[in-house]
Amino acid sequence: NTLCAVMGGDAIFAGLKEHLGVENDGVTADGKVSLEHIECNAACDYAPVVMANWEFYDNQTVQSAKDLVDSMRSGNPKPPTRGPNKLVTWKEASAVLAGVNDGLANEGVQAGEPTLLGLKLSKEGK
Template sequence: MTLPEGTPEKLSGPEAPAERTWSAQPDQHPVSPTFDELTRQRAKEIIARYPVARSALLPLLHLVQSVEGYVSQDGIRFCAEQLELTTAEVSAVATFYTMYKRTPCGEHLVSVCTNTLCAALGGDAIYRSLSEALGTPDRPLAHEETAGEPGTPGSITLEHAECLAACDLAPVLQVNYEYYDNQTPESAVALVEALRRGEKPPPTRGAPLTDLRTVELELAGFTDDETVAAAAVAGPSAAPESLRGTALAAERGWAAPALPDEPPALPPLPEK
């Protein structure tokens, strides 16, 4: 049987996968015009950063998300086309990482940590309060649902988040991946209400707040405003709570023991 051009060769028996080349199908329709010449140029710049093209897939998916507000099937095809991969290979990555959304997102993505410590200190109550505030009286907003028309000013996508690596400041939430620490249900609802009014309250730590698509473009490695980039780098990154152990050690003269010149011998393996 002759396979169509560009189709992976079928295997028989325990043989390892054969080397394959990629070529576009002659009748393949072009991907969505959403991906304009600027986006294609940026895609080429991303790919040029890596010695192996497929290593560029993660930032390329962020680039797609900066254009669409999520990763659509056209976005999957765009990445596959740029990297000479199959759409199945791209989909496997896009569906593995939670940062890549498969449905349109709001102007802002609000991520509430509901992992163990945050949950015990009020994370579940914060999520419940936001879900009720963003939903309707008879139906709270569910995980990864959007209040408002996706992509429009003031629209918000709400999600549960696993550990946000800020247990010392729990309970925490993020807006477009910027931290808002030591939250309460009341402060979280006030924050979301401000976002819906078009305001951008400053995060506790990190860069000044923008919007999700701008952040996705930055994650892809681009910024349209050097002033914004400089402000992001200059933003606060460490909190007193995070540095308390270091401060105590300095005050009390504590130091970790020096490493020995020779590593200690490993214990013998148990006899079988």
């Protein structure tokens, strides 16, 4: 979408395609990373974001996104910027999407300052 594109989302996606050697909906030769373009992650307050196993990595750059996928491929993924304190596996994420409670819903940062700013201003009458 336009906001993420302006904020660097398109550059991140292009950089990851080149870095990983895959196109949209592609999977790396080692099978560890798949790349999918999603029109909107509903995370404008932290744009641009990258998601891994449906966990958020906020305020990304081309280099930080490359570092993220490299950490995933090495078996030592960086923790998400919101949500659980560690990146869950795709199997674990799939179970949650199917309705299994993994007990991680309240772990880590949930709604940060940018997310809550509108609520704060509303309460102040602005």
